[in-house]
């Protein structure tokens with residue numbers, strides 16, 4: 112079941128997302144974390160809450176959704192660096208409790224299978240998601256099977272264009288492949304929190320919430336999950352009936 116929360120703008124969406132997330136900021140919880148510009152407001156609120164209220168992450172574990180293939184963790188646009196810069200370095204989560212898939216290695220498919228095994232051994236309590244303008248979740252592009260596990264994938268052209276802004280607006284610098292949790296992996300999370308803001312997401316949001324459940328919109332599978340909260344602002348909700 113999808114519980115839709117409508118907000119005025121990005122700031123209010125981030126406030127609501129923090130209210131949902133706050134319930135999970137307790138010892139023993141496992142957070143599924145996401146990158147992109149969407150969760151930045153939520154991460155800023157988590158950092159502020161840690162600093163002001165002392166909420167501790169010492170006994171919390173995390174699994175990230177995805178990583179670009181070929182970027183070392185020292186690259187500023189790697190998702191590993193993103194997570195450290197925007198969240199991990201400002202809270203007290205132990206490094207060994209955090210997991211971001213690696214985009215480097217001899218056998219990325221074997222590493223992907225190992226990532227799924229780690230998640231199976233440590234089920235995610237709440238998975239945070241953004242959504243791509245083409246309806247992708249993590250880096251599961253349209254056409255990805257709904258039962259997929261963590262795998263290596265080619266990025267859609269629209270995704271490469273969308274992410275160009277993070278790579279000096281130079282399309283040749285954007286990686287063309289990623290390692291991503293599969294849709295099957297994501298669907299195992301006990302609860303899902305998806306945030307979508309801005310008019311660029313309106314079409315994907317409509318297809319996710321009102322369209323048929325079809326691989327052409329990967330996020331549409333969330334209609335089948337039993338505990339999903341979708342937080343959208345006015346712009347992202349603009350096409351809803």
Ligand code: GLP
Pocket residue numbers: 145146147148149150176177240241242243244248249250270274
């Ligand atoms: C990337 C990430 C997704 C994210 C999406 C939207 O492709 N792999 O996890 O949801 O972009 O990004 P943004 O939040 O910047 O719009």
